[in-house]
Amino acid sequence: MQISDVAKAANLPVKTVRYYADIGLVKPAGRTSSGYRSYDETGLGKLIFVRRAREFGFSIDECRELLGLYEDKNRSSADVKKLALIRLGMIEEKQRELQALHDELSRVVHACAGDNRPNCPILDHFR
Amino acid sequence: MQISDVAKAANLPVKTVRYYADIGLVKPAGRTSSGYRSYDETGLGKLIFVRRAREFGFSIDECRELLGLYEDKNRSSADVKKLALIRLGMIEEKQRELQALHDELSRVVHACAGDNRPNCPILDHFR
DNA sequence: ATAAAGGTTCTAGTTAGTGGAAGGTCAAGG
């Protein structure tokens, strides 16, 4: 498979796949005689794996770590769970922050008449 | 006031205040003979305003727009409310995404034994 | 033969700053 094929199959932009190859995250199986990257099923699997992990908010470095576990036959599921739990905690923290933000912004928005008068509680709130 | 004074008063790092001056977001009132930036109460007010707006997730460009409204005596509160409502919608969208993410990750984490066996539902899930 | 649609590398830009180096300025203390 050449780059556009795996990109399509993994639902990633070609540029991103090339980027992942550049940073050594998911390298192509080889190159054609003319220098084209060529990918096999394993590479495709990793790309899909990385896309999913990224959607879960794992950073590139965490993906690298997860890929290591994914490849390592001796990995324990405890290692993976540890990473996932940290990530889950971060998501929950983010949710709390977002909720506080939402409540406050919502409050000031509803206090604002939204008319043509220059008086505005939203701006006053920021002051 | 010199830069460290406003930085402290606005609760922003000195570097950030300098950066805001560089990009023309909040410029100092003037410079001393030796080239030090000097700020007045207006500048401090704007810095505080920007910090708060940033905490609400407004981008630098949006802050620029808000500052314009904040300075414009003819601004209508409708303009401000429009910006704030867009932002509120984005926060709500982010909340929904985060919730979906949380549910899915939480589900796979709880399906994982977290022991020393190489079998791991989390990694399987990414596959 | 040539044109379109792929591929390649490289550079530079994005966001919103942060870190550090090299050097100028200011007030206090010896």
Place this chain on the structure above:
DNA sequence: CCTTGACCTTCCACTAACTAGAACCTTTAT
């Protein structure tokens, strides 16, 4: 008067995770 330390200045490089574009090469089809 000199030095020390805490300020200040500019400038350059770096961060995360790509994305855009330029210049150029290869493959395939007409």
